[in-house]
Amino acid sequence: xxxxxxxxxxxxxxxxxxxxxxxxxxxxxxxxxxxxxxxxxxxxxxxxxxxxxxxxxxxxxxxxxxxxxxxxxxxxxxxxxxxxxxxxxxxxxxxxxxxxxxxxxxxxxxxxxxxxxxxxxxxxxxxxxxxxxxxxxxxxxxxxxxxxxxxxxxxxx
Amino acid sequence: xxxxxxxxxxxxxxxxxxxxxxxxxxxxxxxxxxxxxxxxxxxxxxxxxxxxxxxxxxxxxxxxxxxxxxxxxxxxxxxxxxxxxxxxxxxxxxxxxxxxxxxxxxxxxxxxxxxxxxxxxxxxxxxxxxxxxxxxxxxxxxxxxx
Numbered sequence: 001x002x003x004x005x006x007x008x009x010x011x012x013x014x015x016x017x018x019x020x021x022x023x024x025x026x027x028x029x030x031x032x033x034x035x036x037x038x039x040x041x042x043x044x045x046x047x048x049x050x051x052x053x054x055x056x057x058x059x060x061x062x063x064x065x066x067x068x069x070x071x072x073x074x075x076x077x078x079x080x081x082x083x084x085x086x087x088x089x090x091x092x093x094x095x096x097x098x099x100x101x102x103x104x105x106x107x108x109x110x111x112x113x114x115x116x117x118x119x120x121x122x123x124x125x126x127x128x129x130x131x132x133x134x135x136x137x138x139x140x141x142x143x144x145x146x147x148x149x150x151x152x153x154x155x156x157x
Numbered sequence: 158x159x160x161x162x163x164x165x166x167x168x169x170x171x172x173x174x175x176x177x178x179x180x181x182x183x184x185x186x187x188x189x190x191x192x193x194x195x196x197x198x199x200x201x202x203x204x205x206x207x208x209x210x211x212x213x214x215x216x217x218x219x220x221x222x223x224x225x226x227x228x229x230x231x232x233x234x235x236x237x238x239x240x241x242x243x244x245x246x247x248x249x250x251x252x253x254x255x256x257x258x259x260x261x262x263x264x265x266x267x268x269x270x271x272x273x274x275x276x277x278x279x280x281x282x283x284x285x286x287x288x289x290x291x292x293x294x295x296x297x298x299x300x301x302x303x
Binding site: 065066069070072073074076077079080081083084087088091095100101104105108111112115116 | 166
């Protein structure tokens with residue numbers, strides 16, 4: 001990742017295009033990740049609660065804790081790399097903007113809180129289902145927005 | 158670090174993410190070994206005396222993503238030592254190589270149990286403990302260099 005910071009973009013159009021390419025891929029990854037989580041956990045609060053806690057009336061078992069923990073474990077890994085790449089390129093391209101610092105903070109905080117909230121929500125803390133939704137969706141949208149601004153600056157500069 | 162103040166933010170968050178990844182990973186391992194309550198000591202004793210039997214398929218299923226993930230994670234974290242002006246490159250090099258070797262040993266430790274070369278699970282606990290200790294030390298070195 002060091003090259004993302006040190007290599008001079010003015011003398012390497014290839015690096016600029018590569019950075020645009022990875023940002024485009026991560027933009028779609030984040031979009032698809034929201035859809036994937038909707039399939040795995042549910043697309044609204046009711047179905048997410050059913051997945052986490054089960055439903056005795058409909059004889060639906062709650063998700064196994066091991067399965068949820070594995071999801072959180074791999075989510076943290078994937079988000080770390082995704083966010084690290086998007087944030088590194090964004091800082092490089094928009095380092096003079098005041099908002100940059102806060103957007104990067106927001107991206108990392110949302111990305112970390114979302115999986116942890118899911119674990120807390122499993123321990124019957126239903127309010128954390130709402131907090132998970134309030135961190136997961138805006139976090140992904142923020143990541144997609146920053147990836148898009150990276151592409152815009154790299155391709156249409 | 159060399160006048161790259163804004164880059165301190167992602168690097169600092171990365172350290173927190175890695176700790177969370179390590180914590181959930183160890184939790185998953187202990188769950189797979191029968192951790193059902195907060196009694197960590199009895200779970201460790203259980204692993205020591207009678208580690209959960211695993212097939213070669215189970216081993217490969219776990220080892221394959223971990224070889225990739227641990228390799229890339231160590232690479233990404235350790236490469237930030239290139240920016241460090243407080244810790245020598247030579248020390249960072251030897252430390253990173255040691256961590257890579259310990260990580261590979263940790264992933265493949267269960268093979269010794271599967272093939273019956275060792276009956277006790279000490280090899281897994283020792284390699285896991287050593288890996289965790291070295292990785293946390295590396296995170297500390299990156300934090301110190303910030």
